[in-house]
Amino acid sequence: MAKQHISFSLNGQQVDALVEPRELLVHTIRETLSLTGTHIGCETSHCGVCTVDLDGVSVKACTVLAMQANGSEVMTVEGLADADGLHAVQQAFIEEHGLQCGFCTPGMLVRAYRFLRDNPNPTDEEIRWGMSGNLCRCTGYQNIIKAVHSAAQKLQQA
Amino acid sequence: MAARAEDINREDALQGIGCSRKRKEDPRFVQGKGNYVDDIKLPGMLFADLVRSPYPHARVKSINKEKALALPGVHAVLTAEDLKPLNLHWMPTLAGDVQAVLADEKVHMQYQEVAVVIADDRYIAADAVDLVEVEYEPLPVLVDAHKALDPDAPILREDLQDKDNVGQGPRRHPNHIFTWEVGDKEATTRAFDTAEVTVKEEMYYPRVHPSPLETCGCVASFDKVNEHLTVYITSQAPHVVRTVVTLISGIPESKVRIVSPDIGGGFGNKVGVYPGYVTAIVASIVLGRPVKWVEDRMEHLSTTAWARDYWMTGELAADKDGRVKGLRVNVLADHGAFNSHAQPTKWPAGFFSIVTSSYDIPAAQVKVDGVYTNKSPGGVAYRCSFRVTEAIYLIERMMDVLAQKLGIDKAEIRRRNFVKPEQFPYKTALDWELDSGDYHTALDKVLAAVDYQGLRKEQEEKRAKGELMGIGLVTFTEIVGAGPSKSCDILGVGMFDSAEIRVHPTGSVMARMGTITQGQGHQTTYAQIIASELGLSSDQIQIEEGDTDTAPYGLGTYGSRSTPVGGAATAVAARKIRAKAQKIAAHLLEVDENDVEWDIDRFKVKGVPGQEKTMKEIAWAAYNNVPEGMEMGLEAVDYYDPPNFTYPFGTYLCVVDIDKYTGQTHVRRFYALDDCGTRINPMIIDGQIHGGLNEGFAVAMGQELPYDAEGNLLGNTFMDYFIPTFVETPHWETDYTVTPSPHHPLGAKGVAESPHVGSIPCFTAAIVDAFAHLGVTHMDMPHSAYRVWQKLHELGLDKHS
Ligand code: FES
Ligand code: FES
Numbered sequence: 001m002a003k004q005h006i007s008f009s010l011n012g013q014q015v016d017a018l019v020e021p022r023e024l025l026v027h028t029i030r031e032t033l034s035l036t037g038t039h040i041g042c043e044t045s046h047c048g049v050c051t052v053d054l055d056g057v058s059v060k061a062c063t064v065l066a067m068q069a070n071g072s073e074v075m076t077v078e079g080l081a082d083a084d085g086l087h088a089v090q091q092a093f094i095e096e097h098g099l100q101c102g103f104c105t106p107g108m109l110v111r112a113y114r115f116l117r118d119n120p121n122p123t124d125e126e127i128r129w130g131m132s133g134n135l136c137r138c139t140g141y142q143n144i145i146k147a148v149h150s151a152a153q154k155l156q157q158a
Numbered sequence: 159m160a161a162r163a164e165d166i167n168r169e170d171a172l173q174g175i176g177c178s179r180k181r182k183e184d185p186r187f188v189q190g191k192g193n194y195v196d197d198i199k200l201p202g203m204l205f206a207d208l209v210r211s212p213y214p215h216a217r218v219k220s221i222n223k224e225k226a227l228a229l230p231g232v233h234a235v236l237t238a239e240d241l242k243p244l245n246l247h248w249m250p251t252l253a254g255d256v257q258a259v260l261a262d263e264k265v266h267m268q269y270q271e272v273a274v275v276i277a278d279d280r281y282i283a284a285d286a287v288d289l290v291e292v293e294y295e296p297l298p299v300l301v302d303a304h305k306a307l308d309p310d311a312p313i314l315r316e317d318l319q320d321k322d323n324v325g326q327g328p329r330r331h332p333n334h335i336f337t338w339e340v341g342d343k344e345a346t347t348r349a350f351d352t353a354e355v356t357v358k359e360e361m362y363y364p365r366v367h368p369s370p371l372e373t374c375g376c377v378a379s380f381d382k383v384n385e386h387l388t389v390y391i392t393s394q395a396p397h398v399v400r401t402v403v404t405l406i407s408g409i410p411e412s413k414v415r416i417v418s419p420d421i422g423g424g425f426g427n428k429v430g431v432y433p434g435y436v437t438a439i440v441a442s443i444v445l446g447r448p449v450k451w452v453e454d455r456m457e458h459l460s461t462t463a464w465a466r467d468y469w470m471t472g473e474l475a476a477d478k479d480g481r482v483k484g485l486r487v488n489v490l491a492d493h494g495a496f497n498s499h500a501q502p503t504k505w506p507a508g509f510f511s512i513v514t515s516s517y518d519i520p521a522a523q524v525k526v527d528g529v530y531t532n533k534s535p536g537g538v539a540y541r542c543s544f545r546v547t548e549a550i551y552l553i554e555r556m557m558d559v560l561a562q563k564l565g566i567d568k569a570e571i572r573r574r575n576f577v578k579p580e581q582f583p584y585k586t587a588l589d590w591e592l593d594s595g596d597y598h599t600a601l602d603k604v605l606a607a608v609d610y611q612g613l614r615k616e617q618e619e620k621r622a623k624g625e626l627m628g629i630g631l632v633t634f635t636e637i638v639g640a641g642p643s644k645s646c647d648i649l650g651v652g653m654f655d656s657a658e659i660r661v662h663p664t665g666s667v668m669a670r671m672g673t674i675t676q677g678q679g680h681q682t683t684y685a686q687i688i689a690s691e692l693g694l695s696s697d698q699i700q701i702e703e704g705d706t707d708t709a710p711y712g713l714g715t716y717g718s719r720s721t722p723v724g725g726a727a728t729a730v731a732a733r734k735i736r737a738k739a740q741k742i743a744a745h746l747l748e749v750d751e752n753d754v755e756w757d758i759d760r761f762k763v764k765g766v767p768g769q770e771k772t773m774k775e776i777a778w779a780a781y782n783n784v785p786e787g788m789e790m791g792l793e794a795v796d797y798y799d800p801p802n803f804t805y806p807f808g809t810y811l812c813v814v815d816i817d818k819y820t821g822q823t824h825v826r827r828f829y830a831l832d833d834c835g836t837r838i839n840p841m842i843i844d845g846q847i848h849g850g851l852n853e854g855f856a857v858a859m860g861q862e863l864p865y866d867a868e869g870n871l872l873g874n875t876f877m878d879y880f881i882p883t884f885v886e887t888p889h890w891e892t893d894y895t896v897t898p899s900p901h902h903p904l905g906a907k908g909v910a911e912s913p914h915v916g917s918i919p920c921f922t923a924a925i926v927d928a929f930a931h932l933g934v935t936h937m938d939m940p941h942s943a944y945r946v947w948q949k950l951h952e953l954g955l956d957k958h959s
Contacts, residue, residue, distance in 0.1 A: 020281065022281070023281070027280075030196075030197075031199070031279075034199070035190070036190070036194075036196075036197035037189070037190015037191065037192075038190070039194070039196075039371075039372070039422070040196065041371040041372065041373070041422075041455065042454075042455040042875075042876045043454055043455065044455065044875060044876060044877065046875075046876035046877065046881075047371055047455075047876060047881075049371055076190065077188075077189065077190035078189065078190045080189075081189060086185075086188065086189070090188040090189065093184070093188055094180055094181070094184040094185065094188060095180070097180075097181065097841050097842070097844075097845045099181075099184060099187055099188070100423075100677030100678070100679070100845060100846075100849060101370070101371075101372070101420075101421060101422050101423040101676055101677030102183065102184075102187030102188075102192045102420065102422070102677070103192075103194065103370070103371045103372045103422030103423060104371050105187050105188060105192075106187075106190045109188060127884070128884040128885050128887075129884070129885060131884050132883040132884045132885045133883075134884075135371065135876075135881050135883060136371070137369065137370055137371050137423050137425070137849070137852075137853065137881065138423055138677045138845075138849045139845060139848060139849055139852075140845075140847075140848030140849045140850075140851055140852035140887060140890060141848075141852065141884045141887050142848050142887075142889065142890055143845060143848065144884075145884070
């Protein structure tokens with residue numbers, strides 16, 4: 001099938017790519033654009049390890065066609081840190097031991113980032129529901145909840 | 159006082175054993191800079207994808223590759239016929255059996271690998287898989303393990319028909335794999351014949367899958383010019399993989415490099431060697447280009463190693479005070495189509511005989527029969543140490559059954575049967591030597607922490623009102639740290655593990671181990687061990703694992719063996735370095751070796767304040783000023799062969815409330831006390847326990863790989879296979895006691911699996927306890943709302959009164 005040209009902003013930089021119409025965004029990001037922080041765990045929208053931020057909402061990049069990202073703004077885990085260093089959610093995951101094997105972590109962080117923008121001061125229960133699209137097999141979630149709380153506090157102080 | 163404070167500062171600066179050091183692996187993971195197998199991209203790399211059988215049992219009549227090969231971008235389609243000349247169409251399993259790499263004339267399970275397609279990218283490979291035409295002739299299917307040994311059962315493994323032994327002892331039927339029997343039959347029979355009371359219960363431990371979030375995969379790269387093979391692979395045991403690759407390919411180990419990069423969780427699933435790996439390796443050798451194979455989730459759940467599938471019958475003989483006199487267990491083990499469980503060679507049922515657990519049981523007898531069925535192969539240790547989870551489940555269920563029969567409180571019956579602190583080291587009836595334990599203290603601490611009496615009172619009140627509340631209590635002893643090479647090997651290689659430590663001139667350290675982290679944080683904790691042993695700051699200590707070209711040979715990470723075996727090797731290697739450092743220090747201070755003593759990070763001349771050499775100074779001297787006759791340098795290797803296993807233990811308590819009308823179980827409280835001996839990093843231990851409890855919760859409440867009568871696997875996607883989310887997962891409370899292992903150099907026992915082993919029977923116990931006053935003694939997992947509701951309905955409890 002003829003490849004199509006798409007152009008979008010990835011972590012603040014304009015990128016171009018030639019993609020097959022059926023190509024999934026997660027493959028374009030990982031393989032064509034070589035940002036491998038976004039992972040693949042199920043390809044059926046269940047696990048959330050492929051979570052990216054697309055025009056201000058969390059999406060699972062395994063279930064979005066690359067073509068759908070044309071003209072939009074995408075942020076992956078690689079876009080969280082800036083010149084000042086790690087983002088508060090990244091720092092909090094380290095401080096609270098919110099990761100083990102690290103495979104779910106990029107998706108978790110990108111989701112936590114968006115979740116805290118939508119709900120800057122969440123309760124435990126709200127975190128549990130708000131993050132429930134992201135699975136983790138290692139941590140038992142408890143320290144991730146702690147990390148999201150502590151990031152929320154830091155972000156509010158800032 | 160001042161001196162003491164200074165000592166504490168020096169000690170803190172090391173960030174050694176006992177401190178909750180932040181993990182060194184985290185900065186790269188939180189920035190998306192992990193390096194997992196699927197992240198690896200080599201120049202000219204092709205993609206492999208597998209054609210899989212829709213039938214669980216069938217003859218392969220023909221395979222037509224033409225259409226697939228005609229698709230642009232397809233490089234090759236390989237079948238068993240193509241692998242035959244290389245003798246690679248079958249491979250050895252870790253259990254003495256063989257497994258088809260690509261189906262040789264017959265398929266034995268649904269989703270079995272039939273052909274491999276190699277193409278330019280994963281989309282083309284997937285298209286080509288659909289174009290391979292395979293003609294099958296379906297055969298009668300065997301799904302029910304209980305029918306495997308029937309005289310008229312369909313014969314599955316025709317390749318083994320004339321073998322009366324498939325590596326694990328004599329067998330008596332073409333579908334039989336082994337019978338494993340241990341214990342004193344006579345003494346046990348006597349105990350039952352003379353018992354005041356006996357109980358018996360049948361239980362099924364369902365087939366469950368570890369399902370780490372990263373599936374299995376590899377990138378194989380064969381360099382034709384130098385005849386050198388490199389494989390990046392999702393393996394918990396890279397050195398074992400190298401040995402297997404050499405055995406089946408004939409390429410010498412020195413020309414095979416296996417690398418386990420970052421691994422996205424393993425939990426026992428990534429110990430074995432899978433057909434996908436072998437096909438990628440063969441394809442790379444044939445085509446002379448790197449080949450990547452990464453399975454999808456459905457392939458992962460359908461074909462890679464699962465755990466359990468044990469049909470167990472337990473019996474206890476006791477006196478009327480609840481003191482157990484005898485234990486008898488019979489197990490029918492469903493191993494699927496190939497015997498590819500991963501247990502040490504001599505242990506076809508793993509360490510199932512730890513089944514006497516924390517209890518002083520004078521006589522015991524265990525029999526396990528393994529059989530083939532048309533299901534996927536496996537039987538690995540899902541976050542446990544070789545069938546320990548099944549064993550602990552059985553004994554903990556049986557203790558409750560006995561308690562209910564005698565009307566004795568479930569905590570009290572355990573207390574009456576515990577091995578007492580003064581009995582250690584304690585030889586069990588099934589021949590394990592429990593190294594250390596203090597079960598009474600652990601139990602009392604938990605009962606006090608949760609106000610057990612108060613809970614029982616509340617339960618009574620609730621029962622009076624017709625409400626269902628259950629309290630589950632489990633007091634388990636694990637066996638980990640496999641293991642002494644006299645009793646444990648894999649493919650003939652003893653189950654030691656190794657560490658190699660080099661201290662550089664300025665006091666920084668590079669250390670390599672034979673184990674491999676999959677999230678356990680080895681880069682952090684091994685450095686802490688070395689820091690404490692050598693008095694050098696852990697921030698200056700670099701840990702590397704997983705590359706067989708550089709790391710010393712080791713058996714890998716599973717069965718909680720890293721700390722008990724790899725951690726011990728690390729401590730012993732560090733002590734060898736310290737012994738040399740002592741000689742250098744004495745030489746520098748111009749005193750006798752026996753006149754200096756170790757103090758946190760330096761050697762001091764005894765009784766002469768100020769006369770001392772720090773480890774950093776000694777490291778420098780090791781490269782320019784050593785005693786006469788001593789070789790330069792400061793490094794050591796240790797291959798540690800443990801004298802015994804370690805036996806971590808714990809007491810877990812769970813409180814549930816059950817909705818009478820929906821069967822929904824709410825876990826109100828889960829309290830886990832673990833004793834893993836010396837604690838190296840409490841933060842990491844807690845994290846491991848949370849994770850293990852959550853995986854235990856998953857197994858108890860929902861995980862299952864069921865098959866229908868035709869051998870179709872139901873539930874091989876994340877839509878059907880239960881992985882708890884944030885929402886279902888309970889809140890965990892953790893606690894600990896410390897009873898060091900007397901034989902481990904650091905006193906550490908290993909912890910990551912205890913929470914899985916201990917929590918599963920605890921959830922079941924809590925749910926059954928909610929129904930105990932109605933005469934219910936056991937309910938099989940998974941305890942989904944529907945299944946609990948079935949029990950409510952059967953008892954008529956779901957009716958509005
Ligand atoms: S890979 Fe996208 S949700 Fe699992
Ligand atoms: S840290 Fe391993 S899956 Fe979450």
